[in-house]
Amino acid sequence: MQEKKQQRHARPATYGKGQVRIDAILDAAAEVLINQGYKKMTLRQIALRAGITVGNLTYYYPSKETLLKDLLEKILSGYLEEMARIVKASGHIPEDRFVAVIEYLIDDLNRQRTTRFFPELWALSNHDEHAAELMEDMYVAERRAICDLIQAINPNLELQQAKHLALFVSCSIEGMTMFVGAGKQQESALQSMKKMACESFLLLIRQTSQA
Amino acid sequence: MQEKKQQRHARPATYGKGQVRIDAILDAAAEVLINQGYKKMTLRQIALRAGITVGNLTYYYPSKETLLKDLLEKILSGYLEEMARIVKASGHIPEDRFVAVIEYLIDDLNRQRTTRFFPELWALSNHDEHAAELMEDMYVAERRAICDLIQAINPNLELQQAKHLALFVSCSIEGMTMFVGAGKQQESALQSMKKMACESFLLLIRQTSQA
DNA sequence: TCCTATATTGTACACTTGTCCTAATTTAGT
DNA sequence: ACTAAATTAGGACAAGTGTACAATATAGGA
CATH class of the missing domain: 1.10.357.10 (Tetracycline Repressor, domain 2)
Structure with a gap:
């Protein structure tokens, strides 16, 4: 009876701030994906929409693949x-x-x-x-x-x-x-x-x- | 009673060679689109699959947009x-x-x-x-x-x-x-x-x- | 054969992409 | 206040993108 656990691929956020950021990133990514399509779902667009920098984004998601997951x-x-x-x-x-x-x-x-x-x-x-x-x-x-x-x-x-x-x-x-x-x-x-x-x-x- | 004409957006090919090329380009593009998805449907991949150079490709299709059409x-x-x-x-x-x-x-x-x-x-x-x-x-x-x-x-x-x-x-x-x-x-x-x-x-x- | 439009190549450009890295700033417990 | 960890900013990088262009090769009618 294996439970498929909801595993996050983001860097584990220890402070509350980090958890909020991850949510904001995923929300921003969803908006970009839906409003502009996957082709334009670039790290820079996501960061822009989330109000952070690309550097900060890659701190939580070291690769685009994990973010997409x-x-x-x-x-x-x-x-x-x-x-x-x-x-x-x-x-x-x-x-x-x-x-x-x-x-x-x-x-x-x-x-x-x-x-x-x-x-x-x-x-x-x-x-x-x-x-x-x-x-x-x-x-x-x-x-x-x-x-x-x-x-x-x-x-x-x-x-x-x-x-x-x-x-x-x-x-x-x-x-x-x-x-x-x-x-x-x-x-x-x-x-x-x-x-x-x-x-x-x-x-x-x-x-x-x-x- | 307007007939929607089958209008090509490619450079009009006067020699037979050109017509063959255009067909080959479109076939190659279709293969790449289907086998690798739109994201990887790049001019270089299309040219490679069609056996021509990128320069030659852009001779027939001056923009990717017209090729996609x-x-x-x-x-x-x-x-x-x-x-x-x-x-x-x-x-x-x-x-x-x-x-x-x-x-x-x-x-x-x-x-x-x-x-x-x-x-x-x-x-x-x-x-x-x-x-x-x-x-x-x-x-x-x-x-x-x-x-x-x-x-x-x-x-x-x-x-x-x-x-x-x-x-x-x-x-x-x-x-x-x-x-x-x-x-x-x-x-x-x-x-x-x-x-x-x-x-x-x-x-x-x-x-x-x-x- | 020669000649001109056509076809083809190779290279270069400006721009975007994902990723990486270092320095600075902020957080929260001591 | 001090400190160590977490977070953030900013810039750099190589690789890949579409497009532009000059030089070369080829086709096919004269």
């Missing part, structure tokens, strides 16, 4: 925690909980932070092994949560079927990132997508039968 | 042409044609070229206006094709409904890019996704009623 871990774990919160907070009727999760995920596309970050992550994980691992971990957890809900809705499903359904559901929603939400289509489209997705997924889950 | 236009128009070919080649029963298109799009995810290129494009279009326009043009055309098929399947649908359905279908498939196909999940998952997608989409199209 911490940044991705922080952002991704944020999404996972929020997801877990939604699952817990929703009622006890499986259908309702499923719909709550779907609607949360789709509503999240209204945040520019989301619609800009994930394509960067996907592109990054194409050629960055560590980014790929972190991304995989997050989606595995997301699919597991969705899979549980699916099995609660239709207990007759085999595990493999439920897993494939969860994968399909996850894909369908992630695919909206580039097209729906923050500054892309009209608001009505997002509402329409939500309705369509929920109805379509529930239909698919209920009517899928054992092999 | 031609590259994206070439790749995207390739996908659009292939898509149009599939639509034309499929039978005359609407359902069959729809399924053919869906299956083509999903099967295409078996090409690493596809699963690597599109995330790069999505990330690029986050902060590159021109990339965003080209991408939008392609997806608009794709959705129009899907929308036509949807209306053929269920003529009772209002245009807006059909458009939203097409958007949902397109999103669902694009979302698979990061998770299914070339070196991601097992082959069985892709087959399962194909089956699920077709059944689910057809169900959704048939049962959606007028507002």
Whole structure:
């Protein structure tokens, strides 16, 4: 039962000041990544946004690689925690909980932070092994949560079927990132997508039968 | 009835040699983009892969921006042409044609070229206006094709409904890019996704009623 | 063959990148 | 106040970036 510990790659900050700095650095890095893209996410831009010097930045993060690791871990774990919160907070009727999760995920596309970050992550994980691992971990957890809900809705499903359904559901929603939400289509489209997705997924889950 | 002309941004090549060079440059650029990502898509890498010098490269493309334009236009128009070919080649029963298109799009995810290129494009279009326009043009055309098929399947649908359905279908498939196909999940998952997608989409199209 | 536009090379430039290093400043416990 | 560790600033570095340009080589019609 190994717990995946939240390990920081930054220099361990002993004074309070250092801890604040590290947070500021990661926040600044996230802003730059989201507002300007990974290509322009340079140490100097991050330092500028964080209000410190490059020298100070490299004191906490001796390499850009470690900074990127911490940044991705922080952002991704944020999404996972929020997801877990939604699952817990929703009622006890499986259908309702499923719909709550779907609607949360789709509503999240209204945040520019989301619609800009994930394509960067996907592109990054194409050629960055560590980014790929972190991304995989997050989606595995997301699919597991969705899979549980699916099995609660239709207990007759085999595990493999439920897993494939969860994968399909996850894909369908992630695919909206580039097209729906923050500054892309009209608001009505997002509402329409939500309705369509929920109805379509529930239909698919209920009517899928054992092999 | 304006025709969007396929305009090259490269220096017009008068000799045959020049035309061959431009093709080689774009092919090399595509390879580098797909194999190493946009960040490493440098003029020197492209020139190396194309077997020419940087000086020669900048003779045809005086700026990296124009090279990127031609590259994206070439790749995207390739996908659009292939898509149009599939639509034309499929039978005359609407359902069959729809399924053919869906299956083509999903099967295409078996090409690493596809699963690597599109995330790069999505990330690029986050902060590159021109990339965003080209991408939008392609997806608009794709959705129009899907929308036509949807209306053929269920003529009772209002245009807006059909458009939203097409958007949902397109999103669902694009979302698979990061998770299914070339070196991601097992082959069985892709087959399962194909089956699920077709059944689910057809169900959704048939049962959606007028507002 | 010769000649001119085309194609190609090699080099140079100004700029940005991540990383490194030393000196100065600040912190918090004694 | 003193001190040792932690933090910060500022500058330097080599490597890599896109771009510019003059010199050379090649193509293909006259």
